[in-house]
Amino acid sequence: MTLPPAKKRPTINDVARVAGVSRGTVSRVLTGGHWVSPDASAAVTAAIAETGYRVNPHARSLATSKANSVAFLLTESYERLFDDPNFATLLRGASTALAKSDIPLVLLMAGNEAEQRRATEFITGGHVDGVLLVSSHQGKQDFLPEISKAGVPAISCGIPLGFERKIGYVSADDFAGAQEMVRYLQSLGRSRIATIAGPQDTSGGLTRLRGYRDEMGDDVVESRIAYGDYGLASGERAMHELLERDPDIDAVFVGNDLMARGAITAIQSTGRRVPEDIAVGGFDDSPAALDGTPTITTMRQPFERISQEMVRLLLAAIDGEATAAMTIPTQLVRRESA
Amino acid sequence: MTLPPAKKRPTINDVARVAGVSRGTVSRVLTGGHWVSPDASAAVTAAIAETGYRVNPHARSLATSKANSVAFLLTESYERLFDDPNFATLLRGASTALAKSDIPLVLLMAGNEAEQRRATEFITGGHVDGVLLVSSHQGKQDFLPEISKAGVPAISCGIPLGFERKIGYVSADDFAGAQEMVRYLQSLGRSRIATIAGPQDTSGGLTRLRGYRDEMGDDVVESRIAYGDYGLASGERAMHELLERDPDIDAVFVGNDLMARGAITAIQSTGRRVPEDIAVGGFDDSPAALDGTPTITTMRQPFERISQEMVRLLLAAIDGEATAAMTIPTQLVRRESA
């Protein structure tokens, strides 16, 4: 009445028997083939093919105490994940880069506190060798101390505020990027340049605003600074605010493209033209910069590159190298809005 | 010169020693606490807290030959993943449902053939206990035979064409949904109802067209059937086609909301009004149905529910229950376009 006994998966013992060598030798060819004679190696290879042997990942992990996997920890709501194409680009880039080393990506979504606790448990529990940290809001990073304490290698996307020394990171050069955008707007002859800054608990939001202030120098007018949450609607709202406080604004540097798109809507709704009356510069070079009229002049964040470097640094950290930090330049992309 | 020896993680032996019991007893409380006296149980619990013990997942997996994780295999390009909010909803739903059982989701993206091979290796290699299959294009599912043969439990989102009997699935009722939409358009007094069907190598594309044909019965006019790829642009193109072939169309049932949005653009570009001149019915109830003017009347696919049921069925299959299939009704959502 029972099913025929499921044929057991072949183990390293079966391979050894078929190849006529010891288990140790099989293991050696499995783990790189060093210190194995060509003959033995060939016999083992043939035996593996013949038996259809596949290494048991759990046994290997137990013996080596390496998980051979890496987590992608996203501390954002799911809405944001799929709203913000930056996350998508990072996820793809990381997954692709990891695939080259044959390392699977375990996606951990931790939008709320319960999920974060679970994710921390998982990460510090030995399931993965390292973690790619992706989240903008630093306020949400209560788990950083634990991960850092547990000694699990981690690389953050963007500066992990408060943990710059303990956790490696890869960040776009927000400061220089913001400066460059302001200079560009100035080069267009604009002088009353406002800004819509992103959330001030994010390194990007903070640093881009700092870059703006730095470049504006004595021309900074506090009433020309407004804040948003990186969402479309917040950009629209902030722009209205700015225009009420100072109708003479002739340019605005917006902390990301999505808010810039919202800002353009607000500007146009007052009968002003972009870029003739008000030039708009964004940040990211996300699809939002292209979807709509006019297209948005922006500072491109090289997310493919960033994700690759994150993987490279993480793998290095897992191999025992000291954690490193890296800043990657942004690039001005001129389009219609400025 | 070397770091102080990293304190080794406590093992079950340490707990046993501290608790004054045997390893077996510790394991018993770890695995459910059956057949353990209250005293022993309390001692073990205390010892676990004292030592900070955490179970080693690899050792446990080796001993039980269960991975305690599940894969989410997405055979779509990354573009589609983040274009199509349905995937996002599924991913979130599955992740959340799985979290309740404390089972992590391993995200496997396999857009091209190389990635699919890698993913198949991974899945059949024993890394996961089961897999959630998400992809629309059945043409891309060359790995289905392998997974099925390897005996790894799998549940598909949508009918796995050609594997209906071997792989469980959860699907929205595309046939009845399409019928209902056609009936609804008819109830509006429309009689020259065209359709833009999705890809015919997807169960949704196929079945919704079948539902349309069935409900239209003798009123089917082949020139009123066009095809798209579920993308915005394809809907626009297909609608232009339809209008050229038959300018008198007074309604159109579109295979998904994204194409419906494109179709509306096409209709409006010819000077016709939606819904006055042509009523448009979509499918999915995705954000595309809301983003734009007019909002789209559509058949809602309950993706949260679908993902939950997928997880439930998969967990059951992992527990040895026979694979099951499940069809979930869609729901008409009336908005402005029809």
Next chain:
DNA sequence: CTGAAAGCGCTTACAG
């Protein structure tokens, strides 16, 4: 270059 052996940290019949 190769084999024998110990060890990775757990679980699970088996006796008792």
Next chain:
DNA sequence: CTGAAAGCGCTTACAG
């Protein structure tokens, strides 16, 4: 209810 023991499938010094 509990302990001793075998076993899960690999890797890795250690001798040779």
